[in-house]
Amino acid sequence: MIKKLDNNLRGPSEHNVRDQIVEAAAEYFSRYGYEKTTVSDLAKSIGFSKAYIYKFFATKQAIGEVICSNTLSAILKAIDEAMVGSPTASERLRRMFKAVVEASSQLFFEDRKLYDIAASAAGEQWQSCTLYQEQIKKIILEIVHAGRESGEFERKTPIDETVNAIYLVIQPYGNPLLLQHNLHLAEHAPMILSNLILRSLSP
């Protein structure tokens, strides 16, 4: 059962109501799928009127965006945590790639229904998705930059090309639309692809 939200909101600020709607919607979508659910279904299940939900979110996608953004933030956090204490840029790259695959597999596929939102977001290039892709490229850029500074990596190739190429190698394991067909490789691929990338970076 989806937990009904307390309709007699005395204390909570509008900010809290938004959070409550998002939390209830995430649970509902992950159970019944994002595409098939309407705002009416959602309103009914959490005990709010449709109009009340529309006070906080203009569209279903707006709710989906927040859920998606939270999920992608969790992946970015997992990547950050995985990289803490890496002694070299090479090691940071390895840990980053591994964390992308592990966190994405877990968050998109452990509960298959959350895949639904992620797939819509990736397919329709929602803003949360575009921002996430930029963040990943930024992390790659920082790693390549650090490795070039320390002399670990070659400096001849234009850095944008290097970053783009690495991003393209990683994205089939981060984009849920591609990852769904690559889950059987999720164990093995990050290691041998990290090795290939690192050979390509050697000075």
Next chain:
Amino acid sequence: MIKKLDNNLRGPSEHNVRDQIVEAAAEYFSRYGYEKTTVSDLAKSIGFSKAYIYKFFATKQAIGEVICSNTLSAILKAIDEAMVGSPTASERLRRMFKAVVEASSQLFFEDRKLYDIAASAAGEQWQSCTLYQEQIKKIILEIVHAGRESGEFERKTPIDETVNAIYLVIQPYGNPLLLQHNLHLAEHAPMILSNLILRSLSP
């Protein structure tokens, strides 16, 4: 209109009838989709009895396998032709990658409905598909081997790992299930990924 086959087969051998069924089925599938079509639909459209088709093919998939195998052979032929006259192993690798993407995009997506068979084949790992993947790996192995012999490529990494890694970089642009989400990259990605692979191969 699907062209009806000549039902009064006087001259043609059984081999020719098989070919005629495959040809008509390819046209039918590419128009109406593979998944939705039954052998009955197919039989009706080409003017044979269902029983007569079953004389030649045990299942719909058996017909699909031949169509798929023909398509994949066409891609392998395009790759071979693209590589003819390459002066170096590096150049062969570039041409191979480009040909995989171009031929796959054309054959799977130019007529969207043929994607249907290719997707079933890739998703269910039909035999034609597995054989194709082995052929691609064999081509990569030959290129890497030649490049190592000529001194173009490094020899330290176990050759199987090198071949597997290159295969993993290429497959998002050859496997139709992945390629459908990468078509917007089909122009740009093969070049910058070939550059990355070749940097990784440098001695």
